Amino acid sequence: MSVIDLVRVGGRSASARTTGARRGGWRRFRLRALLAAAGAFVLLVLLGSALLTARALDLGRRDIALIEHVRSLETVTAQITGDAAQYLRIAPRDYPDYYRDTQVYYQSLRRQLQRVETLREELRALDRSQGHGALTALLAGDSSEFRRALADFDAFWTEYRVGLDERLGPDPEEPRLEWGAKHLDYFGSLLQRHVDGVSSAARAYVDHHFQTGQWLSQYGTMLGFLLAVVMITALLRFLDRRIRVTLDGCQDIALGRFGQRIPVEREDELSTLDEAVNDMSKRIAGVLTLIDGVQQGGDLDSTLGQLWSALSQLDRVDWLALYEIDQVRDCVDLRGQYPKRYALPGVEAGSLPWQTGRARTLPVEIDGDVGEQVIGGALHRHRFASAMWVVMPMEGDHSFALLLASRQPDALAADFAELLGNVAPIIGHGLDKTLLAERLLLATVNGLSKLAESRDTETGNHLLRMSQYSRILAESYVNAGPRGEPDWNHDQSGEFIRDVLRFSPMHDIGKVGIPDSILLKPGRLSQVERTEMNMHPLIGGEVLRACAKQLPGRGMSLFKVAIDIAEGHHEKFDGSGYPVGLAGKDIPLAARIVAMADVFDALTSKRPYKEAWSPEQALEYLRLQSGKHFDPDLVAAFEDGLPAILDIYREHRHI
Incomplete structure (x- = not known):
């Protein structure tokens, strides 16, 4: 059993500082960020494929409308030419028949002409509706041939209509239907060629869309899948390599190679694990060194030196002192220190808060603990920033207390204190054995002195x-x-x-x-x-x-x-x-x-x-x-x- 009292000299808090808290903040999320990036990339590939498909479907609907309008244009223009030829074969020879034709044929012609005008506008609108941008250019391809054919048709249609209006005459109530029918029949084949040009260009344009969409659907999906596989494979290989390094380090520790460090090449969650393993290995090596040093049974100075060296591997311990607590004389004697640089006073055992385990701030008056004020003041004068008592009760009327001091205000943390609490009995028994050997030798020499005195x-x-x-x-x-x-x-x-x-x-x-x-x-x-x-x-x-x-x-x-x-x-x-x-x-x-x-x-x-x-x-x-x-x-x-x-x-x- 041991009692640990954490002390912060000069007013700093004695809050616990765990191993995990020493690690960086943002880098703990680096690997997760990498995984998230890989997932985001796959998601973006899927999203891009979906967007590409949606755009392709939208263009497909436009293409269907385009083909339907071209077919309507072909039908209407063919009807115009056919109706004109039919009218010329049965042209009226009297006014009643002429009047009938103005009500039937002429009105039908006007509706057909208006339908062509409407189809022209809708074709231009469909052409404009494909939009702009790289995605549209990739999917829609070059529409210049279709636009050129449509423009040629528009130019011809304009002349076609002007000639027709001239032949029908200025009076819409009494149009010259036979002249108009002759104009339509005469230019019928030319009109059909222009309509065929628009139809051919439109179908070629739509076929290109279909082929491009089919190509992108096949190869785009394959490419996205391939990229996802490559990224996942690279990520798995990276994780395998990183985990293997960690496992090799753990294997070294399992084989007794304490103090062996896992190389930390990157800063991420696994590096935090590597540093935790390194810290564990370092602590095990330090504890073994500590146990070996105190169990060798050498003199007190060398034991304290080895103890200081081992504790310095575990935390920033700049100095330590060994006190022996004598319950019979109710005093605390300074038995040794390492390095031997500082003078600290002896105090009464009852004046130190051995059993409190509370964090301390020195040098101030603390609940009337005079001894702690005296030693805390001495530590402060020697510019120490934090200190820790480790009390090791022993059997009999004496026990030991180690006073550890550091110039770092955030040293000697709670995890270090817990570690010392676990090994304190081993340290205490080793120190007791060392001091017993010294006492035996001194008792022997004192016996010789008394022998000399008796003579x-x-x-x-x-x-x-x-x-x-x-x-x-x-x-x-x-x-x-x-x-x-x-x-x-x-x-x-x-x-x-x-x-x-x-x-x-x-x-x-x-x-x-x-x-x-x-x-x-x-x-x-x-x-x-x-x-x-x-x-x-x-x-x-x-x-x-x-x-x-x-x-x-x-x-x-x-x-x-x-x-x-x-x-x-x-x-x-x-x-x-x-x-x-x-x-x-x-x-x-x-x-x-x-x-x-x-x-x-x-x-x-x-x-x-x-x-x-x-x-x-x-x-x-x-x-x-x-x-x-x-x-x-x-x-x-x-x-x-x-x-x-x-x-x-x-x-x-x-x-």
Whole structure:
């Protein structure tokens, strides 16, 4: 079980950002747009075919009307010529017969002539009704022959009518029917030729329409079908190729090739799927790397480094810190960070909202959670934009909390938090195993330190007192601001103080290598014995280096402060100490601190060869040795921390 608390530093919302939301917007519809385009193309082909058919049917109806009008024209003109020949054979010889003919033949002729005029107008109208445009030109073809034949007929008909009217005379009541009939009979064959010309041109025109329509119906449908088949085939091949790439990527993941990426060549729905698979593969690889890193059981620094590297593959994690929550002491200790750049304060466990799981905005006052305000303020000062707590409850009276921070305000999203929640127990057990290995090694070394102490004449709680004196002095010096310290990193001051506290008891571990005849000799040592006794700092350094080799990776960094203390706590500020004769700030800071704490405890403790000095006497001695044995800056820091030192002295003093 784990508790996740999402935090946004500087006022940004902590809303969830899912994997799908990271993807582009419009490209999610690209494949659908392609399918829609293919469907639209097929629809357009069908629609074009329908429009072509409809237009062809419309032209077909016009062609039928055209042929019917031409046939009517042929019939009427033939009747005009036939009736004229018939009239000439039975032409009247008296007035009554003439009067009868004016009422019968003449009226029939006028109706026939009017019918021809009407057919001429309707033929011209039908010709104009075919319209214009590419589709009409494709279907109707060239109508110039028909129009020319119709124009020739119109010209002839006009002359034909003028000649007829002249022969009938100006009086419509008494027309010269015989003259008119002779005109009609004389020009009858010529009229028929012009009508035949119109008829032939019309039929040729209509036949062209029919053939063109039939051709378009056959080949147009075939072409549309072929284009649709080609497009659908191309689309299916494209989809098959794209899906096959995705399937190959999934197969790689199934075979354990985690971290393998599917190449994303286009941006569409399938690319979104590819990126989701790539993200899944990346997360699986990151989780496996994370599990492998924390389960190797190496030192804490290397474990945090591997943890940071794995988490950075999963999201934008720029920094992480490991806190150990001690329910007994009700405090939270910073156990490590990666990269080691930033100083974050320790706080009480009860002041942090471990069980809330609520989104946070830092740095502001949040429901009185003082601890969160302190850490949030520190993150804000270091320009982080978002952070996340991952709490890993463990069995017993302690648990762990990872603090992840990012400079990106939209990093550390809800899906990342859920993933961490699922793997948090594995991380917690791995870290617990790593810290247990360190504790076991430190316990072994502390046992050696106590063994060395038990062989010396010093008694009482010497190691307890001097380690607390060292801690107080380190805190006082760090808070005052170290001056002139080589390679000093203020952001690691918390770790430095903790290392001074836990490694200061090891300052005389090298005495395990000194014979009892020298170590327990009651009188003054000879020069040879003194030389051998002065080797115990170097022996202590070698013992601790051997211990460091038992921890792969971080061993030397873990024991660096311990080695500095063991090898340098007998060096003096003026260079007159041993075993190397270092001077000034060249002596490691931890060694200078422990040297002063060790001397102060030795002076204020009773020994077989002396009585205990008072704290005032011991402090005066430290002042006298300022710049000689001790660092003047540390002497000043010792006086600043004197009230706390005296509390330790009164509680644990050796009488």
